[in-house]
Amino acid sequence: MARVGVFVCFCGANIADYVDVPQVVEEVKRIREVKFATEYKYMCSDPGQGMIRDAIVQHKLTSIVVAACSPRMHEKTFRKALSDAGMNPYLLEVANIREHSSWVHQKDKKAATSKAMDLCRMAVAKSIANEQLHEISVPVTKRALVIGGGIAGIQAALDIADARIPVVLVERSPSIGGKMAQLDETFPTLDCAQCILTPKMVDVASHPYIELIPYSEVIELQGFVGNYKVKIRKKASYVNFKTCTGCGACWQKCPVKVPNEYNMGIDKRKAIYTPFPQAVPNKPVIDAEHCTMLLKGKCGICAKVCEKGSIDYTMQDEIIEREIGAVVVATGYDMWDPAPYEEYGVGRFKDIITSLEFERMVSANGPTNGVPVRPSDGKVPKNVVFIKCVGSRDEAKGIEYCSKICCMYTTKHTILLHHKVHDSHAYVFYMDIRAAGKGYEEFVKKAQVDTGTTYLRGRVSKIYRKGDKLMVRGEDAQIGQVVEVEADLVVLATAVSAPKDNPELARMLGISYDKYGYLSEAHPKLRPVETAKAGIFLAGCTQAPKDIPETVSQASACAAKVCGLFAGDTMKKDPMVSTISNEYCSGCQNCVKVCPYGAIVTDEVPIGYGSKELRTVAKINEGVCQGCGSCVAICRSTAITLAGFTDPQIINEIVSI
Amino acid sequence: METEVKDQLVSIEKPQLIAPPNWEPVIMGILCNWCSYAGSDLTGTSRIQYPPNIRIIRVPCSSRVDPWFLIKSLQTTADGVLVSGCHPGDCHYISGNYYARRRFLVTKKLLNFVGFHEDRIQFSWVSAAEGPKFAKVVNKVTEDIKKLGPLHLYKKENFEK
Secondary structure, eight states, X not given: OOOEEEEEEOTTTTTTTTSOHHHHHHHHHTSTTEEEEEXXXXXXXXXHHHHHHHHHHHTTOSEEEEEESOHHHHHHHHHHHHHHXXXXXXXXXXXXXXXXXXXXXXXXXXXXXXXXHHHHHHHHHHHXXXXXXXXXXXXXXXXXXXXXXXXXXXXXXXXXXXXXXXXXXXXXXXXXXXXXXXXXXETTTTXXXXXXXXXXXXXXXXXXXXXXXXXXXXXXXXXXXXXXEEEEEEOOOSBOTTTOOOOOHHHHHOOOEEEOTTTTTSSEEESEEOSSTTOSSOOOEEOTTTOHHHHHSOOOHHHHHOTTOOBOTTOOOEEXXXXXXXXXXXOOOEEOOOTTOGGGTTTTOTTEEEHHHHHHHHSTTSTTTTOOOOTTTOOOOSEEEEEEEESTTOTTTSOSSOOSSHHHHHHHHXXXXXXXXXXXXXXXXXXXXOOOSTTHHHHHHHHHHHHOOEEEESOEEEEEEETTEEEEEEEETTTTEEEEEEESEEEEEEOEEOOTTHHHHHHHXXXXXXXXXXXXXXBTTTBSSBOSSTTEEEOGGGTSOOOHHHHHHHHHHHHHHHHHHTSSSEEEEOSOOEEEOTTTOOOOOHHHHHOTTOOEEEXXXXXSTTOSOEEEEEEEOTTTOOOOOHHHHHOTTOOEEETTSOHHHHHHHHHTO | OHHHHHHHHHHHTSTXXXXXXXXXXXXXXXXXXXXXXXXXXXXXXXXXXXOTTEEEEEESOGXXXXXXXHHHHHHHTOSEEEEEEOOTTOOTTSSHXXXXXXXXXXXXXXXXHXXXXXXXXXEEEOOTTOHHHHHXXXXXXXXXXXXXXXXXXXXXXXXXX
16 A cells, blocks of 8 residues: 655745644544655755655655645755655655645635645645656757857857757858848947958858758758757759859859849849858859749850859759757847838838948948948938837837847947948937947947937927928927928838748747747746757847847857757656557557647557557657647547556546545 | 436536535636646735635646546536636647647537536636736636535535545
């Protein structure tokens, strides 16, 4: 017969003030299987745990019930106490008499006590049906996948690879670098973004532990932590990267002109192109949507001028498969489209541009050689109005959240404007200046003094044309009046938004995302880089808007997590998983359908001992199983058992009150 | 014996049965570990008070809840059952709560068919952040069951002896 030990905790006064603990102990002692019951002020303390260890040995206990706080709080602590006494840790049950009784029935001690008794009875009944469980060892494939080659993906890949763990870095566009490669200078130090980023890009390309797969997308992820299989679709580049030297003869001669994405469409690129001069890998790809050779079969100039014969118009998409153990998702962000701001004349007035367009203009390698110009007439603007929070913090038209980086980059833009056009004047319409960060407030203050920018606190209500100027009408809340500013150029600090493909990606990876499309972390404070799915981590803006230092920190944190995961040859896994009994399984395969992880497959077994005839049964991969129990409830023949939450355990709880 | 029990159960739902003085219902709360159980813990840490009638069972996911558990609860100890899981779309196990919802609706219809009032078993979504909501749900379920009256008069008496 089972010999159960019950330990009731006072939790200082937290339980003892509202539950009559000695009475609970007396009541519990009346249960036949309970051979030992006691109380203590703090069960979780070292002496408390010592009592458990001693009692296990002294009273030859076969299972333990601790009536204390929530099992979500101290289950691990008490399991360890059991282990230390040489007992299987899964023979523990926790009765939650604090969160579920003493704290919520503070006005009725009698009822709280009687409920605590019931909770103890239930835990005792459950513990009688507890079985010894052992942690599962799962082998680990020590290779990481990084999705996205922006600064987050680059940093994560480099940090992981520096620990001598192979990394597969998948980037959707022809070059890594991401949004940071489009920036001119970075706040608050005005470092040239290219100067600090491109060495890292080169490191990625030359690192012996990094396999860079550009111009590719992840299309399928199967498996479980430590044992994922990923399918990557490598888009046809129509250029043989092995022989291409990157000389550039092809794109110089290509006759087809296409708006240049890297420069936000301000100038043109060719149909065969490298996104920007410092691209990594520095090999051109053919844009199949615009190449006349691929569309109509006419042209073929690039193939003619290529001395290496690297152009191959027959190239097809290729599926690459890799075995990996962990995933870092770093898909970055999109710039929010300001089209809903019709009163600003977005789309109607050419001289209204977004911040990233302005950034490209003032960039030394940009389409206008680093000088901002008016898109309408090419003149250098003198009066420039910056409007902040376009899309951000606007429930009506945009998104509720603060995009976090706009205050800082707008400040940077006022400085860059001042540097490039000395006699210019900047006006900034703002709601608040949020400059929380190391050196940020100082940066804003200094910029305001140095550039003489006019800051106007208020929202812009309308922009209209007057001659070749734009009139910006808004409120200056500090003087309580409507103001009008004559502008040559208006720059909208558009919001950061989640990549539009994130929901699709999240479904493919089996992780969750929030209402904006940002991928969800496992815990907002204490597990900010993990997802709820083991072995998948998040870096950068794909989780929420953040600036470069934060992105890099998070990427390095991801790398640390991946290295931790790969520290041993095997991984320990919670043993609370399902198992199927072949004897009972009828082979209906309902469980296969409901399993969210694809952990259940079918198997063939002989219909009887020594028989050659086979029948179908279901088989669970315990490495993949996460222990939800969907299969247990759907099984008609009760062939499936979920360790830790078996039918006898739960039914015992139900009938024991 | 079986017909006898069934007759008793059906008859219990008839209004003429009077609850003994100071009768308090027992409600079985079957909560998923990741959302509702965490939510009920939050109710505790926030010290939000609710009626002491509920007895909570922890399961990994609402999809673990076998209809058997509901039937067994009503048959043996409970006057009502509350099953609670993560909000749709928020399931820790991706899709478990959808299976739970379907299974629950069918179970409810079955129990209704054999004579139980439909409020005897209830379903709710409570997230790990919704401490106050959990208290509200328990309040509602307790009130509903109090109105319906006891299911285990004879059973309780047997227990006393």
